[in-house]
Amino acid sequence: MLNNKNILLGITGGIAAYKAAILVRELKKRGCNVKVVMTHKAKEFITPLTLATLSQNPILVEFFNPENGEWNSHVKLGLWADAYIIAPATANSLGKMANGIADNLLITAYLSARCPVFVAPTMDLDMYTHPTTARNIKQLLADGVNIIEPDAGFLASGLEGKGRMAEPTAIVEYIDSYFKTLSSNRPLSGKRAVVTAGGTIEPIDSVRFISNYSSGKMGYAIAQVLKDKGAEVTIVRAGVDARLKGSIDGVTEVEAMSAQSMHQVMHKESPKSDIIVMAAAVADYTVETTATRKLKKEDFNGNLSIQLTQTKDIAAMIGDNKTSNQTVVGFALETDNELENAKRKIKAKNLDIIVLNSLKDAGAGFGFDTNKVTIINSNMESIQLSLKSKKDVAHDIVDAIIGGISSVKLD
Numbered sequence: 001m002l003n004n005k006n007i008l009l010g011i012t013g014g015i016a017a018y019k020a021a022i023l024v025r026e027l028k029k030r031g032c033n034v035k036v037v038m039t040h041k042a043k044e045f046i047t048p049l050t051l052a053t054l055s056q057n058p059i060l061v062e063f064f065n066p067e068n069g070e071w072n073s074h075v076k077l078g079l080w081a082d083a084y085i086i087a088p089a090t091a092n093s094l095g096k097m098a099n100g101i102a103d104n105l106l107i108t109a110y111l112s113a114r115c116p117v118f119v120a121p122t123m124d125l126d127m128y129t130h131p132t133t134a135r136n137i138k139q140l141l142a143d144g145v146n147i148i149e150p151d152a153g154f155l156a157s158g159l160e161g162k163g164r165m166a167e168p169t170a171i172v173e174y175i176d177s178y179f180k181t182l183s184s185n186r187p188l189s190g191k192r193a194v195v196t197a198g199g200t201i202e203p204i205d206s207v208r209f210i211s212n213y214s215s216g217k218m219g220y221a222i223a224q225v226l227k228d229k230g231a232e233v234t235i236v237r238a239g240v241d242a243r244l245k246g247s248i249d250g251v252t253e254v255e256a257m258s259a260q261s262m263h264q265v266m267h268k269e270s271p272k273s274d275i276i277v278m279a280a281a282v283a284d285y286t287v288e289t290t291a292t293r294k295l296k297k298e299d300f301n302g303n304l305s306i307q308l309t310q311t312k313d314i315a316a317m318i319g320d321n322k323t324s325n326q327t328v329v330g331f332a333l334e335t336d337n338e339l340e341n342a343k344r345k346i347k348a349k350n351l352d353i354i355v356l357n358s359l360k361d362a363g364a365g366f367g368f369d370t371n372k373v374t375i376i377n378s379n380m381e382s383i384q385l386s387l388k389s390k391k392d393v394a395h396d397i398v399d400a401i402i403g404g405i406s407s408v409k410l411d
């Protein structure tokens with residue numbers, strides 16, 4: 001799990017700093033790239049030469065290289081690291097971290113780190129149990145820092161109790177299992193997904209349009225689950241409930257209001273994506289000629305006809321160009337011969353999965369927060385799910401994308 005991970009190790013000035021050499025060696029053995037940042041005090045416990053030799057990287061202490069003025073960028077360090085381990089972390093450094101006192105490179109790197117941060121405290125037992133330390137640790141936990149608890153035992157002061165830094169092998173194991181848990185919770189990490197959502201809007205004139213009742217809720221719920229499972233997600237949205245716009249942190253949104261504009265966007269987005277979910281209700285027909293001004297009723301002698309032309313089928317275009325490592329999911333909204341029509345569509349559009357929505361069930365379909373669907377795969381196997389929240393349906397659909405429909409749990 002740790003192979004090729006970039007680990008930033010911060011060493012503060014406690015007697016346990018001597019164990020940092022073993023920690024660096026253990027991390028290197030697991031295939032990590034290690035950079036070390038230390039405080040001035042830490043240098044009194046272990047030499048930069050030892051750590052530079054073991055880590056195969058220069059040791060960073062100062063904000064600037066005093067020889068040539070070159071900036072040791074804490075920002076770059078923070079971005080480079082996949083994990084920042086501060087071991088040993090003294091009571092003083094814990095206090096600075098908890099309160100944002102950024103008076104050395106190690107703490108500024110902490111404030112710049114976007115990666116998970118791990119802290120292995122070390123101090124005398126009375127310092128560890130002091131309310132100040134307890135308060136700072138509580139604050140760090142609330143800030144999302146992982147605390148690797150100290151061991152109990154013989155301390156440098158001659159006292160015995162809790163305060164010895166966890167052993168280097170235990171620290172490495174802790175971080176390894178952190179990344180293992182992360183990757184099992186995020187099976188789609190490294191994958192790109194694009195989800196269409198909402199109902200397309202086909203303009204008649206400058207103020208009127210033809211659309212449908214789709215709210216975009218199902219598409220957004222799927223985008224959320226894909227993102228939570230680690231995928232990098234883009235939502236291509238047509239007309240959606242205004243509350244949905246920008247509602248998912250870390251997801252890119254592209255607006256494509258009409259069927260034609262959605263076709264153009266998806267033509268660009270789909271080749272870059274591993275997972276493509278077509279949850280939008282796309283118009284099958286659009287207005288042949290959109291009037292550039294508002295149409296007036298007296299222009300039509302009480303009888304207005306609008307000429308419609310067929311739109312391009314986006315899902316079929318994606319299905320035609322599908323590569324073996326792409327999964328394409330479509331939706332089918334049917335009122336008659338539901339299963340039969342959905343099966344016809346999965347074949348005709350070369351989809352991997354189709355999600356059949358039925359409007360017959362109360363609480364299912366447009367605008368509701370609940371949905372009742374049947375998920376069908378390209379072998380024409382299907383699984384019918386009960387009425388549940390769109391969030392739960394989204395989980396089922398994403399389970400089917402990851403592990404096939406047999407992995408969808410029936411309730």
Ligand code: CTP
Nearest residue numbers: 278280282283311312313314315330331332333
């Ligand atoms: N779809 C599409 N492009 C279109 C029409 C539909 O990509 N121009 C997609 C929808 O996003 C959905 C799937 O095709 O994922 C099925 O849409 P649906 O409207 O149920 O089927 P149609 O093929 O349009 O057939 P019909 O409307 O006749 O049932």
